[in-house]
Amino acid sequence: MITFDRFILKNGMPVIVHRDTATALACLNLLVDVGARDEDESRTGFAHLFEHLMFGGSVNIPNYDDVCPRIGGENNAFTSNDITNYYITLPSQNLESAFWLESDRLLSLAFSEKSLEVQRNVVIEEFKQRYLNQPYGDAWLLLRPLAYKVHPYKWATIGKEIRHIEEAVMDDVKAFFKKHYVPNNTILVVSGNVTTENVKALCEKWFETIPAGEKPVRNLPAEPRQDEYRRETVVRDVPSDALYMAFHMCARGEQPYYTLDIVSDMLSRGNSSRLYNRLVKERQLFNEISAFVMGDQDKGLFVVVGKPVHGVSTDEAEEAIFEELERLQNEPVGERELQKVKNKIESSMTFAEMGILDKAMNLAFFELLGDANRINSEVANYLAVTPEMIREQAVDVFRRTNCSALHYHAQTNEVTV
Amino acid sequence: MSIDRTKAPDFTAVDHVEIPQAERHVLANGLPVWTLNAGTQDVVKIEFQFAAGTAVQPQPLVASAVNDMMDEGTATRTANAIAEELDFYGAFIESETNIDQASFTLFSLNKHLERTLGIVQEVLQQPTFPEKEFGIYVANKKQKFLVDSEKVGVLARRAFSALLYGEGHAYGGRAVAEDFDKLHVDLLKEFHAKNYSLANCSVIISGKVNDMHLGLLEKLFSGNAGSSNTVNTIAPPQPNAQREHLLLKKDAIQSAIRMGRPLFAKNHPDWIGMQVLNTVFGGYFASRLNANIREDKGYTYGIGSAMVPLHQHGYFVIATEVGADVCAAALNEIYMEMDRLQQDLIPEEEMSLVRNHLSGSLLRSTDGPFALADRLKGVINYGLGYDYYDRYLQTIKTITPETLRDLARRYLNKSDMIELVAGKK
Numbered sequence: 004m005i006t007f008d009r010f011i012l013k014n015g016m017p018v019i020v021h022r023d024t025a026t027a028l029a030c031l032n033l034l035v036d037v038g039a040r041d042e043d044e045s046r047t048g049f050a051h052l053f054e055h056l057m058f059g060g061s062v063n064i065p066n067y068d069d070v071c072p073r074i075g076g077e078n079n080a081f082t083s084n085d086i087t088n089y090y091i092t093l094p095s096q097n098l099e100s101a102f103w104l105e106s107d108r109l110l111s112l113a114f115s116e117k118s119l120e121v122q123r124n125v126v127i128e129e130f131k132q133r134y135l136n137q138p139y140g141d142a143w144l145l146l147r148p149l150a151y152k153v154h155p156y157k158w159a160t161i162g163k164e165i166r167h168i169e170e171a172v173m174d175d176v177k178a179f180f181k182k183h184y185v186p187n188n189t190i191l192v193v194s195g196n197v198t199t200e201n202v203k204a205l206c207e208k209w210f211e212t213i214p215a216g217e218k219p220v221r222n223l224p225a226e227p228r229q230d231e232y233r234r235e236t237v238v239r240d241v242p243s244d245a246l247y248m249a250f251h252m253c254a255r256g257e258q259p260y261y262t263l264d265i266v267s268d269m270l271s272r273g274n275s276s277r278l279y280n281r282l283v284k285e286r287q288l289f290n291e292i293s294a295f296v297m298g299d300q301d302k303g304l305f306v307v308v309g310k311p312v313h314g315v316s317t318d319e320a321e322e323a324i325f326e327e328l329e330r331l332q333n334e335p336v337g338e339r340e341l342q343k344v345k346n347k348i349e350s351s352m353t354f355a356e357m358g359i360l361d362k363a364m365n366l367a368f369f370e371l372l373g374d375a376n377r378i379n380s381e382v383a384n385y386l387a388v389t390p391e392m393i394r395e396q397a398v399d400v401f402r403r404t405n406c407s408a409l410h411y412h413a414q415t416n417e418v419t420v
Numbered sequence: 421m422s423i424d425r426t427k428a429p430d431f432t433a434v435d436h437v438e439i440p441q442a443e444r445h446v447l448a449n450g451l452p453v454w455t456l457n458a459g460t461q462d463v464v465k466i467e468f469q470f471a472a473g474t475a476v477q478p479q480p481l482v483a484s485a486v487n488d489m490m491d492e493g494t495a496t497r498t499a500n501a502i503a504e505e506l507d508f509y510g511a512f513i514e515s516e517t518n519i520d521q522a523s524f525t526l527f528s529l530n531k532h533l534e535r536t537l538g539i540v541q542e543v544l545q546q547p548t549f550p551e552k553e554f555g556i557y558v559a560n561k562k563q564k565f566l567v568d569s570e571k572v573g574v575l576a577r578r579a580f581s582a583l584l585y586g587e588g589h590a591y592g593g594r595a596v597a598e599d600f601d602k603l604h605v606d607l608l609k610e611f612h613a614k615n616y617s618l619a620n621c622s623v624i625i626s627g628k629v630n631d632m633h634l635g636l637l638e639k640l641f642s643g644n645a646g647s648s649n650t651v652n653t654i655a656p657p658q659p660n661a662q663r664e665h666l667l668l669k670k671d672a673i674q675s676a677i678r679m680g681r682p683l684f685a686k687n688h689p690d691w692i693g694m695q696v697l698n699t700v701f702g703g704y705f706a707s708r709l710n711a712n713i714r715e716d717k718g719y720t721y722g723i724g725s726a727m728v729p730l731h732q733h734g735y736f737v738i739a740t741e742v743g744a745d746v747c748a749a750a751l752n753e754i755y756m757e758m759d760r761l762q763q764d765l766i767p768e769e770e771m772s773l774v775r776n777h778l779s780g781s782l783l784r785s786t787d788g789p790f791a792l793a794d795r796l797k798g799v800i801n802y803g804l805g806y807d808y809y810d811r812y813l814q815t816i817k818t819i820t821p822e823t824l825r826d827l828a829r830r831y832l833n834k835s836d837m838i839e840l841v842a843g844k845k
Binding site: 071075097272287310312 | 432433434458459500502512556711716718721741781783790
């Protein structure tokens with residue numbers, strides 16, 4: 004059970020405080036409700052580039068990175084298709100410094116041309132390092148537009164192409180900040196060795212003085228139901244073939260999410276899982292295989308990724324995966340197997356409750372889903388899953404006409420005439 | 421309320437770090453067990469460390485294959501039965517093999533510990549390395565090895581230690597794909613018999629620990645401790661005579677750089693000073709390398725340097741991946757920053773930044789039972805005691821720019837640095 008206090012500042016910014024006296028540290032986590040899904044299709048990768056710019060100086064503090072180490076802190080941030088999240092962990096005695104730092108860059112940035120130029124390059128190198136200079140690195144750049152035809156999840160957080168990042172100009176940066184970085188579009192969580200009273204006072208001083216803006220209205224096109232099997236085949240200079248299969252499923256906040264998360268664990272979590280035992284060990288069709296849910300805020304994907312062993316075609320490999328998915332449609336899951344997966348989930352949540360940063364991020368995430376207190380009903384939501392719910396979801400999600408398959412082939416050196 | 425946002429709030433640097441110390445126990449058969457009772461969740465992490473790293477393996481890949489495959493079958497359980505039972509009780513296991521040692525770790529809820537630890541005892545002491553499981557393991561690992569061989573960062577990392585320590589040196593070993601074909605089950609069994617006796621082991625328990633834990637260990641690990649494998653004194657490093665090396669990968673759009681030199685073990689009088697100097701150079705986000713090569717030039721997504729401790733040695737290394745077109749420029753900047761540390765004194769402003777960063781990091785690195793276990797390992801594995809951290813904090817606070825410049829002049833000479841580029845230059 005994670006206890007917390009919650010209040011809302013006059014500018015509409017929600018604040019959550021979780022006290023943990025077992026630590027000498029404090030953590031401040033600021034979630035901004037903007038991600039790659041909020042971008043213009045002709046200017047993708049912008050939310051993430053913007054996250055980099057948030058470290059390029061704010062209106063009163065020229066260099067964030069010169070202050071954070073001085074107060075004994077450690078910070079970072081990440082961007083996803085849904086959100087941008089900033090966090091700093093530091094000795095609790097210096098908590099006010101974190102408020103000063105974080106509130107100043109929410110108030111306004113320095114908008115330095117130099118910072119924009121450098122961070123464009125840094126992000127382009129990140130693009131190369133993660134997506135272009137790695138074997139299979141571009142798979143997600145291909146799989147997303149295969150699975151999504153209208154919803155902005157069709158591009159990756161890093162962006163569709165490097166050109167979009169190269170073309171970003173200062174006017175875009177300013178407009179993006181003005182639209183999305185308003186206090187009533189954020190969620191603040193403070194955790195660790197703190198008191199609600201102190202946090203409240205610091206919030207009033209540093210954050211409440213930032214004027215509210217207009218809360219951006221999100222009006223994204225819903226992805227229509229997929230009723231056709233889709234396949235794309237590419238050939239690349241990689242050592243072996245790979246197979247990616249994506250199925251549309253519900254959003255993170257909906258009940259079937261828990262069912263499908265359990266299914267993904269049943270399929271591939273740990274060495275006793277179904278895909279590992281049947282396809283890697285018994286039939287020896289794959290070198291490695293995994294299944295997972297994306298956990299997106301809007302309707303998301305259930306994904307199976309594997310590398311067939313040499314000599315097994317991606318067609319055979321795909322058929323073998325379908326056999327396993329269709330068993331879930333036809334044969335009821337046994338009680339012990341279901342209990343095993345639930346036990347593992349409960350255990351990993353017990354371990355996850357040990358760190359103040361994890362707790363802060365999760366509280367912010369659930370607040371965004373509508374209620375921070377959902378953090379305390381997660382386990383119950385998983386435990387409520389029944390074999391019948393699994394069968395229903397398997398029938399609905401693992402339709403062949405709901406599948407987008409990427410067959411990623413290794414270039415062969417044989418000469419074909 | 422009007423506030424002056426240009427004025428930083430008052431803050432205090434971390435002056436003192438209280439590191440709760442582990443208790444040392446010895447089982448009847450001589451097995452040393454360290455316990456760290458901390459944290460609020462009713463869970464525990466039990467790490468078994470064996471002196472069974474790559475430094476003592478008869479040929480490449482043996483040490484990690486043994487550690488990875490112990491849970492693939494025991495005298496009474498199949499691979500699947502082991503996995504099934506550990507998963508059912510919500511336990512996690514991790515195996516990690518490095519140069520000096522192999523560690524096998526159990527994460528378990530205390531309420532199921534009797535079952536989960538029982539399985540781990542069997543896995544550690546009675547593994548059978550079945551042929552069928554072995555075949556699958558080798559095939560899958562080899563495949564992964566080949567995929568990794570396409571990554572410039574991995575290519576550079578694999579080749580680097582052989583350049584630093586010399587081919588054939590215990591710390592310089594590296595595997596090639598063909599080494600997978602040379603493995604066989606008997607090699608694994610022999611290595612296990614020789615290196616996984618309890619006389620070669622130490623145990624660290626962290627989390628919510630009570631008397632039950634020692635009692636369980638005493639009950640499950642009561643057998644004869646066997647004999648110790650006595651790790652030999654490691655020969656002095658023999659860095660490659662050639663300074664610059666290129667692993668050409670024609671299609672690379674980024675190049676990986678590894679640069680460094682052998683130095684000394686963690687108990688050397690200059691170790692802590694070099695930790696501070698390394699921090700200034702490339703050891704944190706505001707470091708000179710990152711500030712210059714990422715934050716000013718935009719050549720890379722990230723660059724860093726580190727002092728890497730081994731049980732009997734240690735080395736200094738810089739690692740980054742940069743655009744292939746700016747690789748030469750990045751190398752120049754690295755040498756320029758090295759030179760600057762040798763020529764100029766570090767300004768007081770930067771000294772205080774680094775002092776505060778390091779003391780803050782030390783405090784953050786003691787948060788929670790598992791972090792405390794890491795601090796314990798950070799001393800006992802190197803023949804040090806907890807007083808190391810007192811000396812560390814004292815040095816951070818008092819070391820002078822003059823001393824750091826002397827260290828740079830002694831240890832950061834371009835002519836001593838092995839430079840390796842994987843990709844294009």
